[in-house]
Amino acid sequence: MISAEQIREHVLHARPDAGLELISNLCPSCQDSLLVAAEDAVEVARLLRDDPELRLDYCSNVTGVDWPERPVRTPPGSAPAGQRMRAEVAARPGCFEVVYHLFSMSLKHGPVVLRMRTENRSDRVRLPSLTPIWHSAEFQEREVFDLYGIRFDGHPDLRRLLMWEEFEGHPMRKDYLPPAEDDVREPFAAARNRMVQ
Amino acid sequence: MGRMNCSMDQELQNELSNRGVHVTSLEWIYNWGRSNSIWPMQFGLACCAIEMIATTMARYDLARFGAEVYRPSPRQADLMIVAGTVTKKMAPLVVRLYNQMAEPKYVIAMGACAISGGPFRDGYNVLKGIDLYIPVDVYIPGCPPRPEALLDGIMKLQKKIREQKLLGPDRPRHADREASCDYPVPDYGPNDLIPTCNAYT
Ligand code: SF4
Numbered sequence: 001m002i003s004a005e006q007i008r009e010h011v012l013h014a015r016p017d018a019g020l021e022l023i024s025n026l027c028p029s030c031q032d033s034l035l036v037a038a039e040d041a042v043e044v045a046r047l048l049r050d051d052p053e054l055r056l057d058y059c060s061n062v063t064g065v066d067w068p069e070r071p072v073r074t075p076p077g078s079a080p081a082g083q084r085m086r087a088e089v090a091a092r093p094g095c096f097e098v099v100y101h102l103f104s105m106s107l108k109h110g111p112v113v114l115r116m117r118t119e120n121r122s123d124r125v126r127l128p129s130l131t132p133i134w135h136s137a138e139f140q141e142r143e144v145f146d147l148y149g150i151r152f153d154g155h156p157d158l159r160r161l162l163m164w165e166e167f168e169g170h171p172m173r174k175d176y177l178p179p180a181e182d183d184v185r186e187p188f189a190a191a192r193n194r195m196v197q
Numbered sequence: 198m199g200r201m202n203c204s205m206d207q208e209l210q211n212e213l214s215n216r217g218v219h220v221t222s223l224e225w226i227y228n229w230g231r232s233n234s235i236w237p238m239q240f241g242l243a244c245c246a247i248e249m250i251a252t253t254m255a256r257y258d259l260a261r262f263g264a265e266v267y268r269p270s271p272r273q274a275d276l277m278i279v280a281g282t283v284t285k286k287m288a289p290l291v292v293r294l295y296n297q298m299a300e301p302k303y304v305i306a307m308g309a310c311a312i313s314g315g316p317f318r319d320g321y322n323v324l325k326g327i328d329l330y331i332p333v334d335v336y337i338p339g340c341p342p343r344p345e346a347l348l349d350g351i352m353k354l355q356k357k358i359r360e361q362k363l364l365g366p367d368r369p370r371h372a373d374r375e376a377s378c379d380y381p382v383p384d385y386g387p388n389d390l391i392p393t394c395n396a397y398t
Binding site for chain 1: 286319320321322385386387388389393
């Protein structure tokens with residue numbers, strides 16, 4: 001089993017200038033992941049697939065994550081004795097993230113978790129499509145586009161997958177509000193009442 | 198033969214019946230035939246459909262009630278069992294299938310989803326009950342309802358059919374030439390179906 005750290009070193013050995021960051025996971029699952037810069041993503045993905053030692057030839061899962069803007073508490077620095085310093089609060093800008101789970105069928109290892117982030121949540125929401133590398137990502141990237149509104153450059157057929165064409169908005173975004181319940185039941189109840197009278 | 202609902206004297210009817218002559222009303226025999234050959238439409242929408250399939254198989258044997266002939270065409274079906282989650286994307290198609298069924302036709306809403314949206318009621322994509330668009334005759338609660346519950350629902354529907362009148366002011370829609378059976382198919386809107394329900398009577 002190759003660790004995410006080893007994969008990162010392996011990739012950086014071949015492409016020293018690739019933007020590839022290790023995100024460690026401190027949960028019991030310890031599933032570390034690799035955050036790849038959008039501009040290097042296709043190159044890195046091709047390397048992960050074709051490198052004889054990695055051969056990550058199967059993309060099993062693609063999903064999106066919505067990171068709204070939120071305050072991050074940084075622990076207080078060294079405070080002089082007897083004086084309590086307040087935690088510093090900085091706003092972390094929001095973004096969308098796509099997560100790919102990769103396996104190697106030929107070398108029987110995985111999953112390797114690959115992530116990409118958009119610049120923000122409003123106007124810069126384009127990411128490169130990895131469908132040209134892993135064809136199995138095609139429908140799942142369409143789903144991520146449908147539900148999160150991330151635009152994939154280079155996708156062969158970027159249309160909504162689950163919602164209908166006329167639908168507006170992206171329902172898995174955290175700020176999406178579904179139509180209110182009253183709107184549905186009110187006219188129905190009125191019709192029922194008319195019926196009873 | 199007391200259950201043969203007709204205006205003839207009961208004793209005379211029994212007497213004739215003992216000699217092999219059955220006297221009854223047209224209404225009774227018509228409803229008896231219909232209630233024992235309810236052909237459901239062959240379609241399922243989610244997990245409840247699996248339970249519906251189990252009901253038709255040997256262990257629960259829906260054939261005992263004459264309702265095992267699932268028809269793959271709405272034109273040949275008498276009963277629509279809405280078995281499962283109706284998404285907003287699927288709802289117009291369900292209404293269209295219902296419109297394509299010939300009268301007399303009945304609807305069973307099977308499971309929490311078909312009744313009200315069930316566990317997905319607060320979601321953005323699930324219809325909050327198929328009765329918003331088409332009239333439902335029998336509601337079967339459960340998630341999913343057990344096959345016994347579906348059998349019970351079919352028996353309730355049989356009872357309902359047997360009690361329907363052919364004539365008179367309270368006759369059902371299919372026996373009333375004037376009654377409308379027009380259930381508009383909703384359109385896809387920017388964030389919901391348009392309209393959000395049918396104001397049917
Ligand atoms: S009611 Fe329960 S079992 Fe039936 S379709 Fe809905 S979720 Fe599935």
